[in-house]
Amino acid sequence: MEHPDLDTTVIDARLAAAKEASYLLARATTAEKDAALERIAGLLRDRTAEIIAANALDLATGRESGLSTGLLDRLALDERRIGALADAVLEVIALTDPIGETVSGRSLPNGVRIDQVRVPLGVVGAIYEARPNVTIDIAVLALKSGNAVVLRGGSAAEQTNRVLVGVLRDALGAAGLPADGVQTVDDFGRAGARHLMQARDYVDVLIPRGSAGLIRAVVDEAKVPVIETGAGVVHMFLDESAREDWAVELVHNAKTQRPSVCNALETLLVHRAAAPRLLPAVLDRLEASGVTIHADERVRTLRPEALPVTDEDWATEHMSLDLSVGIVDSIDDALAHIRRYSTKHTESIVTNDLGNAERFLNEVDAAAVMVNASTRFTDGAEFGFGAEVGISTQKLHARGPMGLPELTSTKWIVRGAGHVRA
Template identity: 75%
Template sequence: MTDTLAAVRPIEKRLAAARDAAVRLATVTTAQKDAALEAIALALVERADEILPANELDLANGRENGLSSGLQDRLRLDRARLDQLAAAVREVIALPDPVGEVVRGSALPNGLRIAQTRVPFGVVGAIYEARPNVTIDIAALALKSGNAVVLRGGSAAENTNRVLVELLADALERTGLPGDAVQTVDPFGRDGARRLMTARGFVDVLIPRGSAELIRTVVEESTVPVIETGAGVVHLVLDESADEAMAIEVAVNSKVQRPSVCNALETLLVDARAAERLLPPVLSALREAGVTIHADERARAIFPDAVPVTPEDWGTEHMSLDLSVGVVDDLDSAIGHIRRYSTKHTEAIVTNDLARAERFLAEVDAAVVMVNASTRFTDGGQFGFGAEVGISTQKLHARGPMGLPELTSTKWVVRGTGQIRG
């Protein structure tokens, strides 16, 4: 019956309802938004008996349709994961509300007072795949920052997401906020995604989360503004002056601590003058940690126990315990290599040479550039933002880890006493 009802409400109505709800949400107090979020956190645990059977259905369909075991794992919810989701919602409650913050302001010579003030975007669209936790994460972050959301969670999680969207709308209604602030276009399949990408005047910003393929499609087909959260082909340069112990620790931590995420190391570049000194201990430590070394000829001459690196490897985000390793002539060569293959996510150097450290920080173009630190620190939580919306690899609006303020726009509030322009 829910399906029938869902199909009855056309997509235009859903987009318009989200836009109308956004007007209400823009002016509600932080206390009201936090109360709604608490209701959501409670419902995630209390309504497990509705959520888990729907999730079972999606999992059964996934097995039938040959969904990979990795995607099946992302899709799966259980009571422990629902508890985690509720805890994540409560972390969002604990964050400061960005709405109303005055970013800058002044009194003009004619007495006009101007204040650039944070306001919600309005309607945030999200397109993602087979991850019901994103439904809750994005909705919680968007609501806290005063935004309505329109979700496209993909067919693989359709049943789970339908229950979660109902839960979200119900929690909003019960706490006096508009349930229409959470909409889904899932019943419309691919057409729903397409409409979301072209919903100018209804969707203020669209955030794709998922595979490189998904993100590319959204970037290319959208006429609404997109925040691109991209892949990380992350490099670490070991300078001639690098301390050996630090080089080992930073390389191993960057690669191994969680290899499947975007801030994990993919390519290690070593200055030729330090290659004989550093490559054996660093690569041995990496191999002991389970890493498969894909090395160029110069590196293999020093550390023979490695697979030859291919030209494709340099541009690949392995997301596994595979590492590309190369020897470079100098810092210029290293920066040149990074310019060619970087996805502009995170780039790091281990060095004790001040001039080269500063050159690296100034000349490498990436969301995050680091000296003497693990690349795994590119993270909203580590940066002290609390929950993270994603890591932007574009240069417009937000770059690097995004927190709640990145889900807002600003407006200029001008207060006068009858001023006119001469």
Template identity: 65%
Template sequence: MTVIAASVDERLRLAKDAAREVALLDASRKAEVLGAIADALVARTDEIVAANADDLERGRTDAIGEALLDRLRLDAPRVASLAAAVRDVARLPDPVGRVLDERTLPNGLRLQKVAVPFGVVGSIYEARPNVTVDIASLALRSGNAVVLRGGSAAQSTNAVLVAVMRDALQARGLSPEAIQTVDDFGRDGARALMNARGLVDVLVPRGSAGLIETVVTESTVPVIETGAGVVHVYLDVSARDDWARDIVLNAKVQRPSVCNAVETVLVHRAAADRLLPELLASLTDAGVTIHGDEDTRAHDERVVAATDEDWAREYGTLDLAVRVVDDLDDALAHIRRFSTHHTESIVTSDQAAADRFLAEVDSAVVLVNASTRFTDGGEFGFGAEVGISTQKLHARGPMGLAELTSTKWLGRGDGQVRA
């Protein structure tokens, strides 16, 4: 097993040095290294699952809640899925060296704008051991080193995952210092990572709204902000009954703990009598607690009264807020007020309503007649994702390989001087 440096500062400096090595790897070499990581994850599944069992037991003792326990859990099939995602990333086109722009100046100077690695990518996240592997594999494929702070809830699992990946790098002749963790330094490690300007080139937080806000406000390292998921589905007056039911059920029930699960459903008043009885019954039968306005409660006595806070709440559980709105204008106004600009979907048979929803909703992903669960790097064909950015600078929506690159201009001349 590889030896990890004793101090945070030393680890960050080693990552910076390793980043130069990783940046020079060609596409086939990076793919080979990722293949070795995937093989190692599968080979050491029992070790990973055993460490995860320790984290799960501690999580139950600490009563962290079912949503976080679900995100924390790694069993053999989930480890196999992690390895498959790494292989998917390895098969993706190399983002480094892409020519994004080129031109020849009147004096003959030839210019190219090309994609290049950031250098060292840092990430601070909570109870998500899959992120440990996803971000490391995406970072390596895009020519970057990575420094991880995965939080105390997953500390045992993350320690093993990092060790497995570092061992795989070393076995393939690549510096293991390209993958670092500061988990063992606790909050001091997180603070050091946030203030490592000059050593860490970009920082990506993933987790609760509180964690993201802390990183955004306290970090001196540039941050790509991921956001909370107060996600909406609007059922328009022309929504098909089966689509409305199936899309909302999938968006809420398939995996309620994730950020792309729907949290609020808005129903056009003229369609409420048609859509709500079956929809509410189906959701309740699936174990969902409905928090509804007065109009919604009139359709099912099992619906509990929604509070003002429910419209802005990211439940992460089998809870759902439902409100009847007057029309599309009312739905758009509600979304503007309460959305976290993550994902919103409209269910409609009216092309004009769909076009207007796509044009006017200001979120990272806007869908028509589809479940919000599709907002995911894997589903978008990225192999995995760094996170889902809700900001508007550089990256927005699911972040894959391209979002872990920057650019530089290359100029090739023949002795030109500026007049």
């Protein structure tokens, strides 16, 4: 797809329009925002044929340019998928609107009243890959929390996203809210994405969603603050006292229940003293589900046919049915391994030893730290948030699964009666 040279006048006009719209969206009532979401769901169904036609163009271009079948599948929309997208929009309507919530408040000794209330972030920039469902998903979450949104999807989905952005804008307008609350910079290609990442005057936060490579590129290039939703090199440690039945099922569930997501298990560490007791059943269960074991030398004495694990494996988020497995001498060695290779997403211990459970929970530095639970639980829906913006692996602003409140800021409302400072 050819893109025009970047005309910063045009792109800045869009960003400025998003900023202006953000002030109106910030004051929209919950009912007004919900009405817009209902319109979005309705228009997605009404314009299904148009969306599918645009998507067919993207798919054809993708096939020509040799996109993998996996990527083509993520790009593809059909009637069923569009229906599911519309249903997901309706589910967001049911969520509590975080805007206006009083987070804290008190009267100062002099009688001045201070209240910290939730307000939208303002303009949210979203940078993601060629998955058109993300266009609807992130825009709807941003709008429900009173934000304007500027979208930059993968160029392979450009035709589809153009129609979807039209749906979003039309729905806002039809609901009496500013259509300019949804903008795209897709038609400016990479230069547009770069401009978006620098636009501190207009954009309040950037949320990259996608591969580790995309997120790293955004973090490296952005001047706008970024919420990093990161990769998961997720570990499970089977301690000396781990129950065999739990160990077998927890490892199996964490690795195989959905291997392509960030909370799936990538590395299994087993205490030396428990390895002969636990590993045969654990590995049998995994292999029966088609998992490829990448084993260290000590594991290979028990399972000689396993592939040897490499140092690169320990640091890799496979997102496939591959698992790195190692034996460690102690919980200290397990903690040291995790500290070295963890991406600080989710780490879990299986143990019956209270002291070791508490040590692991206290000492491991990650968004979620677990005892005797599958790492697959680190998830907005499982945590009861209803919808998930992503899973933050950074420490500022939000950590772990992010719901609607994580798309907000606060401001202090101060009410006096002529109060001056002494």
